[in-house]
Amino acid sequence: xxxxxxxxxxxxxxxxxxxxxxxxxxxxxxxxxxxxxxxxxxxxxxxxxxxxxxxxxxxxxxxxxxxxxxxxxxxxxxxxxxxxxxxxxxxxxxxxxxxxxxxxxxxxxxxxxxxxxxxxxxxxxxxxxxxxxxxxxxxxxxxxxxxxxxxxxxxxxxxxxxxxxxxxxxxxxxxxxxxxxxxxxxxxxxxxxxxxxxxxxxxxxxxxxxxxxxxxxxxxxxxxxxxxxxxxxxxxxxxxxxxxxxxxxxxxxxxxxxxxxxxxxxxxxxxxxxxxxxxxxxxxxxxxxxxxxxxxxxxxxxxxxxxxxxxxx
Amino acid sequence: xxxxxxxxxxxxxxxxxxxxxxxxxxxxxxxxxxxxxxxxxxxxxxxxxxxxxxxxxxxxxxxxxxxxxxxxxxxxxxxxxxxxxxxxxxxxxxxxxxxxxxxxxxxxxxxxxxxxxxxxxxxxxxxxxxxxxxxxxxxxxxxxxxxxxxxxxxxxxxxxxxxxxxxxxxxxxxxxxxxxxxxxxxxxxxxxxxxxxxxxxxxxxxxxxxxxxxxxxxxxxxxxxxxxxxxxxxxxxxxxxxxxxxxxxxxxxxxxxxxxxxxxxxxxxxxxxxxxxxxxxxxxxxxxxxx
Numbered sequence: 001x002x003x004x005x006x007x008x009x010x011x012x013x014x015x016x017x018x019x020x021x022x023x024x025x026x027x028x029x030x031x032x033x034x035x036x037x038x039x040x041x042x043x044x045x046x047x048x049x050x051x052x053x054x055x056x057x058x059x060x061x062x063x064x065x066x067x068x069x070x071x072x073x074x075x076x077x078x079x080x081x082x083x084x085x086x087x088x089x090x091x092x093x094x095x096x097x098x099x100x101x102x103x104x105x106x107x108x109x110x111x112x113x114x115x116x117x118x119x120x121x122x123x124x125x126x127x128x129x130x131x132x133x134x135x136x137x138x139x140x141x142x143x144x145x146x147x148x149x150x151x152x153x154x155x156x157x158x159x160x161x162x163x164x165x166x167x168x169x170x171x172x173x174x175x176x177x178x179x180x181x182x183x184x185x186x187x188x189x190x191x192x193x194x195x196x197x198x199x200x201x202x203x204x205x206x207x208x209x210x211x212x213x214x215x216x217x218x219x220x221x222x223x224x225x226x227x228x229x230x231x232x233x234x235x236x237x238x239x240x241x242x243x244x245x246x247x248x249x250x251x252x253x254x255x256x257x258x259x260x261x262x263x264x265x266x267x268x269x270x271x272x273x274x275x276x277x278x279x280x281x282x283x284x285x286x287x288x289x290x291x292x293x294x295x296x297x298x299x300x301x302x303x304x305x306x307x308x309x310x311x312x313x
Numbered sequence: 314x315x316x317x318x319x320x321x322x323x324x325x326x327x328x329x330x331x332x333x334x335x336x337x338x339x340x341x342x343x344x345x346x347x348x349x350x351x352x353x354x355x356x357x358x359x360x361x362x363x364x365x366x367x368x369x370x371x372x373x374x375x376x377x378x379x380x381x382x383x384x385x386x387x388x389x390x391x392x393x394x395x396x397x398x399x400x401x402x403x404x405x406x407x408x409x410x411x412x413x414x415x416x417x418x419x420x421x422x423x424x425x426x427x428x429x430x431x432x433x434x435x436x437x438x439x440x441x442x443x444x445x446x447x448x449x450x451x452x453x454x455x456x457x458x459x460x461x462x463x464x465x466x467x468x469x470x471x472x473x474x475x476x477x478x479x480x481x482x483x484x485x486x487x488x489x490x491x492x493x494x495x496x497x498x499x500x501x502x503x504x505x506x507x508x509x510x511x512x513x514x515x516x517x518x519x520x521x522x523x524x525x526x527x528x529x530x531x532x533x534x535x536x537x538x539x540x541x542x543x544x545x546x547x548x549x550x551x552x553x554x555x556x557x558x559x560x561x562x563x564x565x566x567x568x569x570x571x572x573x574x575x576x577x578x579x580x581x582x583x584x585x586x587x588x589x590x591x592x593x594x595x596x597x598x599x600x601x602x603x604x
Contacts, residue, residue, distance in 0.1 A: 027550035031572070034320040035415075035548075047552070053596030055567050058589045061553035062545045064399075067367035069545075073552045076567060079596065201397070209588070217369050270546040271360060271369045273415065274323055 004287040005294035006280065008042070008261050010239050011161025011186035013124055015097060015262060017042035018295050019252060019280040022243050022266030023101040023127060023165075024048065024073065028087045029094075035273035038096045042262055042280075046087065048103035048129040051113055053079035063198050063207040068217030068245075069267050070198045072210045075103060075132060080113060084120055092122025099163065103129040107151045114155040114162075127163040128152055128185070130176075131192040134212070139167035139192055142179035153184030161186035168192065168220065168227040168244055174234045187239035189264065190227045194220065217267035221245030225258055232259020232300055247275065249282020256295060257302035321548070322346040326359075326414035328406045329385050334392060336467050337438045338404040339377075341390045347416045348387035351379035353446035354539060354576045357389060357416030358547035361399035372399050373547040375516065375539060375575065376417065377441035389416070392441040392470065418547050419575045422446050422514055422537050428454030429511035432504060432534075433479070434497055434525050435461055436517030437468040439541040443516055444471060447478035456480055458508045460500060462521065466491040481508060498524035505532040515579070517541055519587040526579030536579030540587075544571045557583040557591055565594045 008018040020043035026032050029044055038044060056076025063070050078086065083100075091098045100117050104110035110128075117126055128148060130139035138144040145164065153162050164180035166173055168191030177188045193214030200207040224244020232240055242255030243264035255263045268275045283295075292298050326342040333339070347357060358371035374391040381387050395404045406412065422442075425431070431450050433443040440461055447457045459479035463469040465488045475482045484492025485500045493500050497517075505513065505528060513532075515525040516539040529536035545553045549572035556570050558581045565583065567590055568574070583591060590597060 024552070025550060027548070027552065031549035035323050055590045055594040055596040056552070056555065059553065059555050060543070060588075061555070062370075062551060064368060064370040067369075069369050071545075071551070071553060074590075076552050076555070076596070218367060267369050270551050271371065272323075272413070273546075273548055273550070 003284050004292060005296070006284060008295045010125065010163070010241065010262055012159065013161055015042040016040070017280045018256065018262040019276050019283065020045060020099065020241070020262055020264045021269055021276055022264035023129065025266040025269045029091050029096060032269070032273050036277055039094055041097070041276045043097040043099045043124060044091065045099040045101050045127055045264060046083070047077055048075050048101040048132060049080055049083045049113065049117070050075055050077060050103050051080050051109045053077065053082060058209040060207060060209055062213070065196070065198050065215065066219060068215050068219035069270065070196050070208060070213040070215050072134070072208060072213040074210065080116060084116065088120055088122055097124045098122055099125045099127050101127040101129050102152070103132040104148070105133060107147060110148050110151045111155050114152040118156040118160055123160055125161040125163055126152065126156060127165055127189060129165055131165070131167060131214070139165070140169050140172045140176060142172070142175045145176050146179040146183035149180045149183035149185045163187045163189050163241065165189040166191050168194065168224045170227060170230060173227045174230055177231045177238065178235060181235065181238050187241060188231060189241040189243055190224055190231060191243060194223070216245070218245040218247055221251060225254055228255055228260050229258040229303065233303060236300065246279065249279055249284070249286045252279055252283045253286045253298060256298040257300070259300045259303060261299050319350050321416050321418050322350070323413070323415045326412045328408050328410045328412065329388055330408060331404065331406055335470060336394070337392050337470060338395055338400070339390065339392050340403060341388055342412060342414060343386055344389050344414045344416070345387045347414060348379040348389050349381045351376055351389065351417045352421035353449055354419065354421035354442055355417030356419045356544070356547055356571065356575060357391065357414055358418060358544065359403065360413035361402050368399055370545050371415065371547055372403065373418070373544040373571065375439070375442040376445070378445050392438045394438055415548065419571055420573065422576050424449060424453060425455060425512055430456040430458070430508050431512045431514060432458045432460065432501070432508060432510040434501065434513060434515040434517070434521070435459075435471070436497070436521050436541070437463045438470045439517045439539070440471050442539060443514060444474050444478055446514055456508070458504060458510065459483070460485065460497060460504060462486070462497045462517065464488065497521050498528070501525060501528040502532065505529070505534060510534050512537065513579070515539070519584060522579065522582070523584035526582065526584060529579055538577055538579045538582065539575045540570055540577070542570055547571045557586045557589065557594060559583060565591055567594055
């Protein structure tokens with residue numbers, strides 16, 4: 001049995017599978033290696049790389065919430081130089097399709113991150129983390145998002161697609177996406193966790209040391225799905241990646257059918273480190289059952305009139 | 314330290330027995346692959362709530378005992394306090410139920426090359442991993458002494474086990490309801506002197522480990538400490554279970570308790586700064602993120 005064709009394209013890059021691992025949920029990659037053939041995942045998005053090393057937020061940094069996780073690591077990481085020296089080569093050696101997430105604090109940092117990541121071997125694409133610093137409005141503000149995307153695109157080699165990760169906020173996601181694309185983004189990732197809070201059972205104080213965190217996980221799935229739908233409806237020619245609470249093959253198919261060309265799975269990887277492989281296999285079954293021969297034919301299908309999507313065939 | 318980790322596996326475990334043990338829950342799982350790779354100090358991380366669960370985070374526990382071969386194939390045993398719904402779900406599982414198990418995880422206890430005297434200090438159920446450690450140490454000809462601590466008699470774990478595992482057993486409770494009153498900080502210096510211990514192994518909450526590390530330091534012994542803390546993914550991917558440590562280069566870093574730990578050299582942890590990111594930590598900038 002050959003099964004459906006799972007290949008997909010983002011920008012001009014072809015991925016063997018539409019199931020990627022979202023930023024911040026794969027560690028450096030090494031942590032998932034015992035559970036998962038990283039060469040098989042559609043793409044691995046690194047945790048966001050900052051220009052300088054960061055020690056991150058004080059713990060507790062994560063807490064379980066209903067159908068989700070509230071977290072804020074404060075982007076702990078070795079900084080650009082450490083990343084390029086110790087983390088990227090490991091991924092490149094294993095031929096992992098690596099999407100480097102970058103996070104700058106000002107336009108100068110964005111440009112430098114873009115220039116140096118763009119010159120490094122083993123980079124499949126770059127993802128622009130518009131939601132950092134946490135007080136930044138770039139993830140939901142068209143003007144700021146456009147300035148950042150223009151700076152990153154200008155310093156990135158043509159062959160490396162730039163993905164803009166926007167906040168799944170229905171009132172602005174189309175505007176920010178349009179602005180990002182006009183400024184040079186090759187694809188849009190919808191989207192980030194949403195700001196949230198949880199209180200500790202024992203102390204009745206904020207459970208996270210930093211007070212607020214970002215909510216991710218299945219609790220966000222319907223929100224993210226609607227945002228993918230809205231952006232695809234408004235900008236049908238733009239490559240979209242759907243991210244938000246995907247944990248089954250059907251969830252992945254729903255993102256594709258709403259208009260995404262690929263999906264990112266995040267919180268579910270913390271629950272089940274082998275989830276990307278399972279979700280890709282389940283997606284293949286879902287496509288097969290519906291007689292959809294290729295991922296490319298599923299993209300946006302829920303928004304087009306079509307008589308037969310029931311899966312009974 | 315010289316042992317090569319063979320890495321964790323993910324398996325569908327099966328409940329072999331699940332019973333109360335004093336104030337705690339004692340869960341035995343058939344978990345092929347995990348027991349064979351186990352070294353004392355390793356963890357397992359269990360998914361809770363079954364396949365339809367909306368509870369995303371794994372519950373991680375130090376392994377109490379592991380048997381690679383036996384009548385019921387490879388088993389691992391865990392001891393835990395039931396304090397939240399995920400643990401309640403685990404505690405309620407009938408024999409034969411399935412649980413998704415990831416393990417063994419984390420850095421195990423480093424074992425001495427010479428047959429030296431060792432003192433093992435555990436608080437409440439956190440003492441669980443010390444019993445398989447004691448077995449390994451005795452196999453190497455080490456003299457094993459044990460301190461079991463708890464807030465009160467109710468929370469004490471393993472007193473009977475300890476009599477088999479150790480030459481000397483000292484029990485101490487904070488309220489004095491059983492054993493010596495005062496806790497670890499009071500009884501440990503004397504025991505280290507009496508037994509001439511070269512290595513101290515400890516498992517418990519941060520204040521106790523701080524006291525252990527200090528007592529070991531002033532006695533001139535090495536200490537190996539396991540911090541009893543919540544881990545989110547237990548595989549190192551999520552970067553949330555961080556502990557402030559000082560490296561051999563003298564530089565402070567925030568490192569993961571699940572991957573670089575849960576066993577740390579006692580003199581490497583900045584005990585007074587637990588649950589913070591000290592201002593002199595590598596990578597602390599001025600734009601927020603640290604305290």
